[in-house]
Amino acid sequence: MSRLTPSEIEPKWQRAWDEAGTFAARRDPAKPKYYVLEMFPYPSGRIHIGHVRNYTMGDLVARYKRSRGFAVLHPMGWDAFGMPAENAAMASGGHPKDWTYSNIATMRDQMKPLGLSIDWSREFATCDPEYYAQQQRLFIDFLEAGLIYRKAAVVNWDPVDMTVLANEQVIDGKGWRSGAPVERRELVQWFFKISDYSEELLEALDGLDKWPEKVRLMQANWIGKSRGLQFSFALTEPVAGHEGIEVYTTRPDTLMGASFVGISPDHPLSRALEAENSDLAAFNAEIRRLGTSEEELEKAEKRGFDTGLKVRHPLNPDWELPVWVANFILMDYGTGAIFACPAHDQRDLDFCRKYDLPVIDTFLALDDPEPVGDVAFVPPKTEKVHWVDHFAGLTEATGEEAIDATIAFAENASWGQGITNFRLRDWGLSRQRYWGCPIPVVHCEDCGVVPEKRENLPVRLPDDVSFDQPGNPLDRHPTWRHVPCPACGKPALRETDTMDTFVDSSWYFARFTAPDAPTPTDMEEASYWMNVDQYIGGIEHAILHLLYSRFFARAMHLTGHLPASAKEPFDALFTQGMVTHAIFQTRDDQGRPIYHLPEAVDVSEEGARLKETGQAVEVIPSAKMSKSKKNVVDPAAIIERFGADTARWFVMSDSPPERDVEWTDAGAEAAFKHLGRVWRLVAELDRSAPGDTDEDKALARAAAQTVEAVTEGIEGFAFNTSIAKLYAFTNTVSKSRASGAAKADALRTMAQLMSPMTPHLAEEMWAALGGAGLVADAGWPEADPALLVEDTVTLPIQINGKRRGELAVPAGADKSAIEALVMGEPAVQRALDGGQPKKLIVVPGRIVNVVV
């Protein structure tokens, strides 16, 4: 009776919830609704402790809100398309579909024992044809609404594997599998016009007041609105049809410091020059050997090539500037061309020093002008500086004012135009892969690109494909591509690109509101359940996934699939930290790392060694858990040994949810012991035991304070502090000499408070203490305000800001009464030594500070 056996009680209560349909999401007009969603998992194979943390957090919120009387929607699904399934197929010869569905089955089996309050009837995987059929329908709707178009874009091409590589698959400029040098190749691809929404997506961030400030900031910076000047530098003589070079600059105020005009290696002029200039062609070829990621481009050594061309400064036709091709200029941003002002931009200065280009240094300064050394002076945007001989007549102005004045000047003189520019680029959704949602269009020789007819959806992925040769299996499938044109009926070819998996995850939250609807959403259901009241997931999704989803919600509204109120789909966002773990590695003969599972390593004070061989192991502390690095912890073992409640309690205790947590084994045992202790309080309670009425009252007061504190912790996503209060309350009950009846009351309250974290134990406690029905249906306890009022408060007394004593005063005491009491304190008398304090600060209910 007194021993807690999770293996018996956990399945028992899970069955009870199932049979009662406790967690089925039902529209209930009598209740407010609450939609809580954790970012759905990729079915990688097994759940890891990070999943447990993520889903326990969401479950805690879901169960809490349910107790507070909300109709809760808490669904689960699978982000099931993606490269790992194809990689597995290539490595071991299976089929991505089998691999994926078998992983889903495994992970579902691992998740169910956690006792999550999920409505499993709404489960789907994004690779289900029923799901991607609706996604294809959205594609066609978006296409017809003008939100999708095609253009050429650059990809990483592996010439041996005949495939496009993701940035993470390019290692030191080589394909990760083939080792062949990667080529940049241009392909015509599909794009979402997310840039049409730049302004709106930026402005709407202000309304997301329940999102972390850092995420809003990151998104704002990513969208990157800037105001600048666009104008042309005239070439001294036309080249290959180019009369001049159009540049965009956010610092037109520094135009008089211009040193050269720079263009991207991919700029049309650069490409045109390549034909006649083999040195430039070689230079560009070398630059293009780098991957396509912005990180790589920015980190690369700054390099340039003098084209020999000259342009005229717009304000002085006699002033000629050289034209360089430079590797740090991105073709995707602005016009792909800039002018460089070395005096006022560090990167430009470094570049000019390296290539011995002129540095003009005398036209503005803070006080007295100094020649530019190795540090550029960036004119501050909000501070006034002195401008010397500025063409727009500036003398004293902030950078902001100078930019505005310069733009006005240029517009007035008709040689330039103020432009609002966004960094945000359109979203390329084409992927040249098999395991993704087929793009439902057909290429017809006569009709061009024609969308598939809606009644023909889904365009299904063929099952009979193989991964034993290079290239996309859809391209070489004998029949799949060949279909009649939906418009004219003549033989035509299917698009073989599939969609970016970000598309799948950009609307799944809407699909959960009506997972079986014959259209992407059911407006009645969507109007009831949307928005997601609380979204929970990793900070690594702060930009792309969340931005794409915000775009999708707008596009779905435009095409009639979501109400206007759902244009911002996530009311509140919480970004949880990652679970990290040390990486253990040794090295092979060539110095390449070999990774080891934590259970294969002994860690002691002298260092880490392999259990088997005793070989010394390098320890890389707290890295993100990843299968390839083998620094993973399998929650299954913990659940098997201690039960789900212990695992849930443990991942919620100690670390604040937003922070990364380093996994250690030590805590799980402690959590298990604590739950056992709580259970014994219930099991060994004599409910008829007499007690002291003062003790009864003190216990009731402690219970009320705990209700208050635990509630506050949950509301504020500080679950670790809620748990700390529950530990303290356990100690209080354990030590209390209150009557059995009073203790039973306290423990029933404890069961309610623990039910979001340890739902099985809470049910068991509730039943043992004679609670009616399920604790899941018992509602949330309310703290009696009368019990929360204290009679006296203890104020710390500081002398010169250092704590030197304390003082008990009646709760309502006013300032002057406290002052009088403070002056009588011995410690204060001693410090004053007969004199008067310089200052006496009294903050009622808080603190007293005596300044002597």
Added chain:
RNA sequence: GCGGGCGUGGCGGAAUGGUAGACGCACGGGACUUAAAAUCCCUUUCCGGUACCGGAGUGUGGGUUCGACUCCCACCGCCCGCACCA
């Protein structure tokens, strides 16, 4: 490189600008036991000396304030993102 964040005892961490270290782990001591496990009780930021007390202390250096872990500036370290990883 750019954008964003984090940094508190041996460890995880707590603290509306107001008693730094709640709560837990680990360590140490004790009770119970033939013994062990389990359980219960006590101690524990560091330094100095007897329980009382003094000094230092929240990555580093400055600043604002009666008062700073908290706000500001600079630096160091670590983490996340950088558009084809999910």
